[in-house]
């Protein structure tokens with residue numbers, strides 16, 4: 001899978017993607033990451049990528065042409081019109097696990113990281129296929145959002161996480177919060193590891209973990225359960241969790 005990030009700060013993107021899962025995926029060739037700087041596609045001596053907003057108001061807006069040419073180059077260098085062009089902005093579709101899951105099937109994701117107040121709307125309308133959002137808050141640029149997409153999708157690709165981790169993508173856990181994790185020592189100032197995790201009984205451990213995931217989701221993010229059709233077993237486990245609370 002190929003990611004192309006359109007960014008005024010390519011070094012920021014390259015540096016952050018050199019570590020961990022993403023870095024490993026790039027090193028072993030499962031992922032290719034390229035960056036394209038709109039400033040390299042300007043034609044004036046000041047290498048202008050932004051201009052004042054029509055209608056007045058604060059800040060600057062990124063110009064259409066440098067962005068267009070940068071995306072065109074990324075497409076020509078990659079999979080052409082088979083690439084999906086995504087603009088990262090608060091106006092976009094929330095970046096959720098299901099969105100990341102869908103995205104593993106893309107051959108090439110061109111991620112447009114805006115800066116300043118935003119980018120010319122005509123670029124979004126004519127060049128971008130989708131708009132995605134980290135959440136209902138404003139950050140200084142789209143690069144961090146692009147890096148989250150690169151990380152979140154890369155870890156889903158075959159061969160990136162070891163088999164011992166791929167279980168994390170178990171269908172049970174989809175749409176649920178994670179269960180609690182513990183490691184040595186067994187006792188930290190009197191707070192001990194749940195007995196079941198020391199039992200070596202994998203069926204009991206898996207049952208406990210699913211119950212914890214269901215219970216924590218019910219407690220902390222009940223709205224997530226609205227979208228999840230619980231099986232009879234899952235429903236019973238959640239009931240068990242709730243009863244144990246009282």
Ligand SMILES: CN1CCN(C(=O)c2nonc2N)CC1
Pocket residue numbers: 088089090113114115116117118119132133134135136137138139140141142145
């Ligand atoms: C122009 N620039 C404004 C700030 N920005 C975001 O706040 C953002 N990006 O993705 N999810 C978000 N939320 C990126 C784009």
